[in-house]
Amino acid sequence: MGAHQLEEYLHLLEGKRVGVVANQTSVIFHTEKQQQNKIKIDAQGNPVEIINAVEEVVIPKHTHLVDSLLSCGVKVKKVFAPEHGFRGKADAGEVVKDGIDKKTGLPIISLYGKNKKPSPAMLQNIDVVIFDIQDVGARFYTYISSLHYVMEACAENNIPLIVLDRPNPNGHYIDGPILEKEYKSFVGMHPIPVVHGMTIAEYAQLINGEKWLKNGVQAKLHLIKMPTYDRKSRYSLPIKPSPNLPNDQAISLYPSVCFFEGTNINAGRGTAQQFQVFGSPFLNPKKFTYTYTPQPNEGAAHPKHKATLCYGKQLMPKERLSLLNLEYLIDAYNHTADKKEFFNDFFTKLAGTKTLQQQIEQGYTTREIRKTWFQGLQEFEKTREKYLLY
Numbered sequence: 001m002g003a004h005q006l007e008e009y010l011h012l013l014e015g016k017r018v019g020v021v022a023n024q025t026s027v028i029f030h031t032e033k034q035q036q037n038k039i040k041i042d043a044q045g046n047p048v049e050i051i052n053a054v055e056e057v058v059i060p061k062h063t064h065l066v067d068s069l070l071s072c073g074v075k076v077k078k079v080f081a082p083e084h085g086f087r088g089k090a091d092a093g094e095v096v097k098d099g100i101d102k103k104t105g106l107p108i109i110s111l112y113g114k115n116k117k118p119s120p121a122m123l124q125n126i127d128v129v130i131f132d133i134q135d136v137g138a139r140f141y142t143y144i145s146s147l148h149y150v151m152e153a154c155a156e157n158n159i160p161l162i163v164l165d166r167p168n169p170n171g172h173y174i175d176g177p178i179l180e181k182e183y184k185s186f187v188g189m190h191p192i193p194v195v196h197g198m199t200i201a202e203y204a205q206l207i208n209g210e211k212w213l214k215n216g217v218q219a220k221l222h223l224i225k226m227p228t229y230d231r232k233s234r235y236s237l238p239i240k241p242s243p244n245l246p247n248d249q250a251i252s253l254y255p256s257v258c259f260f261e262g263t264n265i266n267a268g269r270g271t272a273q274q275f276q277v278f279g280s281p282f283l284n285p286k287k288f289t290y291t292y293t294p295q296p297n298e299g300a301a302h303p304k305h306k307a308t309l310c311y312g313k314q315l316m317p318k319e320r321l322s323l324l325n326l327e328y329l330i331d332a333y334n335h336t337a338d339k340k341e342f343f344n345d346f347f348t349k350l351a352g353t354k355t356l357q358q359q360i361e362q363g364y365t366t367r368e369i370r371k372t373w374f375q376g377l378q379e380f381e382k383t384r385e386k387y388l389l390y
Contacts, residue, residue: 001028001029001164001165001166001167001226002132002163002164002165002166002201002223002224002225002226003026003027003028003065003068003132003164003166003224004028004029005164005224005225005226005227006028006068006072008224009130009162009164009222009224010072010074012128012160012162012222013069013074013075013128013130015075016074016075016127016128017075017077017125017126017127017128018069018074018075018076018077018126018127018128018129018130019076019077019078019079019080019118019123019126019128019129019130020065020066020069020076020078020079020080020129020130020132021079021080021081021082021111021129021130021131021132021133021146021150022064022065022066022079022080022081022086022130022132022133023081023082023086023133023134024086024239024240025133025134025166025237025239025240025241026064026065026066026132026133026134026164027062027063027064027065027239028062028063028064028065028068029061029062029238030061030062030063062238062239065130065132065164066079066101066104066106067103067104069130070104076104076106077106077107077125077126078106078107078108078109078122078126079101079106079107079108079109080108080109080110080111080118080122080129080150081108081109081110081111081112082111082112082133082142082143082146083112083142083143083146083242086101086108098110109122111146111149111150112142112146116145116146116149116186117149117150117152117153118149118150118153119153120153120156120157122153123153123154123157123159126159127159128159128160128161128162129150129154129159129160129161129162130161130162130163130164131147131150131161131162131163131164131200131204132163132164132166133146133147133166133200134166134200134237134239134241135166135168135199135200135203135241136168136169136170136237136241136245136251136254137168137169137170137171137195137196137197137198137255138170138194138195138196138254138255138258139176139179139187139188139190139192139193139194139195139196139352140187140188140194140258140349140350141242141254142186142187143200143241144189144190144200144203145186145187145189147163147200147203147204147207148189148190148207148212148213151204151207151208151213151219151221152213152214152217152219154219154220155213155217155218155219155220156214156217158220159220160219160220160221160222161204161219161220161221161222162221162222162223162224163200163201163204163221163222163223163224164201164224165199165200165201165202165223165224165225165226165229165389166199166200166226167199167226167229167235168197168198168199168200168231168235169234169235169236169237169248169251169252170195170197170251170252170254170255170320171197171198171199171231171235172197172231172232172320172322173195173197173322173323174193174195174196174197174377174380174381174384175193175194175195175255175323175324175373175377176193176194176195176255176324176373176377177193177194177351177352177353177355177356177372177373177376178191178192178193178352178353178373178376178377178379178380179191179192179193179352179353180352180353183348183349183351183352183353183354185349187349187350188349188350188352189212190206190207190210190212191380192206192380193373193376193377193380194255194324194351194352195255195324196380196384197231197384198384198387198388199226199229199231199389199390201223201224201225201389202384202387202388202389202390203387204219204221204223205221205223205387205389206383206384206387208221209386209387210383223389225389225390226390229390230390231390234320236248237251242299243274243298243299243300244268244269244274244275244299244300245274245275246272246274248320249276249315249316250268250273250274250275250276252320252321253275253276253315253321253325254275255321255324256321256324256325256326256328256329257275257276257278257315257328258275258350259329259347259350259351260278260328260329260332261346261350262343262344262345262346262347262348262349262350262351263329263332263333263342263343263344263347264280264282264304264336264341264342264344265278265279265280265283265304265312265332265336265342266278266279266280266294266303266304266305266310266312267304269294269299269300269303269304270294270295270296270297270300270303270304270305270306271292271294271295271297271303272297273292273314274299274300276314276315276316277290277292277312277313277314277315278312278313278315278328278332279291279292279305279310279311279312279313280304280305280310280311280312280332280336281305281308281309281310281311282336282337282338282341283310283311283312283332283335283336283337284311284335284336284337285311287335288311288312288313288332288335289311290311290312290313290314291309291310291311291312292309292310292312293307293308293309293310294306294307294308294310295307312332313328313331315328323370326366326369326370327366329360330360330365330366333360333361339361343357355372356369359372
């Protein structure tokens with residue numbers, strides 16, 4: 001991970017007053033050298049010799065980036081917190097308030113609430129900003145929207161931005177409809193597909209290169225790459241990127257299941273299987289035999305259909321998804337009690353287009369819908385190629 005490559009960016013911070021955009025995923029994991037006994041095996045598979053060796057072993061402990069920088073003598077002055085807050089406890093959509101970090105005493109400035117973009121006053125007395133947040137590769141996951149506004153503010157105030165790269169757990173594919181500019185919102189700011197297949201540093205290059213910032217300004221970027229990264233490899237996130245993405249399965253399903261947030265279907269919020277189940281009181285119980293009752297929990301103080309029995313489906317993919325699965329959405333629409341009440345206005349923001357809802361209402365199959373994405377995905381792939389780092 002980019003954050004681990006301290007030798008690549010500490011010199012950029014010497015004598016500088018630093019702002020850090022971070023949350024609970026902005027950590028550095030520890031390694032240490034330990035004595036390990038290795039057994040040498042002969043050609044027949046028999047143990048013949050014990051060899052003492054020193055190996056670098058990953059220790060399952062970590063320090064927050066802010067704490068690590070302070071311990072290195074870096075003058076961290078402010079922390080900027082995205083959706084879910086600095087410690088990652090806030091509900092999706094919940095206003096995150098400014099505050100003071102109890103551990104360090106540093107001021108925390110919210111980038112999710114009234115001010116999604118750092119103001120000149122917030123950046124006063126800041127010489128350089130670091131952005132280090134774990135993304136999951138979906139257009140409507142708002143950390144890339146926060147990245148946009150941080151880049152814009154840094155460009156306008158002539159402040160360099162250091163982006164510490166992290167793997168994208170959904171980086172092995174691109175898929176979905178391209179966002180149309182009239183449906184731009186904080187859950188979709190750029191003309192990209194739902195799944196973009198880029199790391200956070202690659203995405204920063206894309207924003208800069210395509211001049212998507214206000215008035216075409218460009219940020220002065222320093223990108224700290226990962227020494228080894230293969231977007232086709234499977235990557236398991238060691239820390240939840242947000243309260244309702246608790247595990248690898250939820251992260252894999254999220255780009256597909258998140259569409260339910262724009263319908264009357266509960267997507268598992270208020271359960272321990274967020275984005276791994278879906279259901280509602282309005283689905284046909286003969287078709288959807290799995291039941292659950294959403295209750296308030298961490299990350300979902302007011303879940304959809306709270307304390308109401310929901311009929312639905314438990315999603316248990318054996319392998320990570322490599323395309324958007326529209327079958328969940330189409331199946332639920334076709335078996336809901338009142339189709340006129342199925343979609344809400346948020347669906348268009350998530351889809352980035354009105355077309356997807358219209359296609360489902362008109363009875364399009366998954367295959368027919370996917371054909372309409374083909375040209376847009378081809379064009380995006382050509383654009384994306386220019387900014388890939390790996």
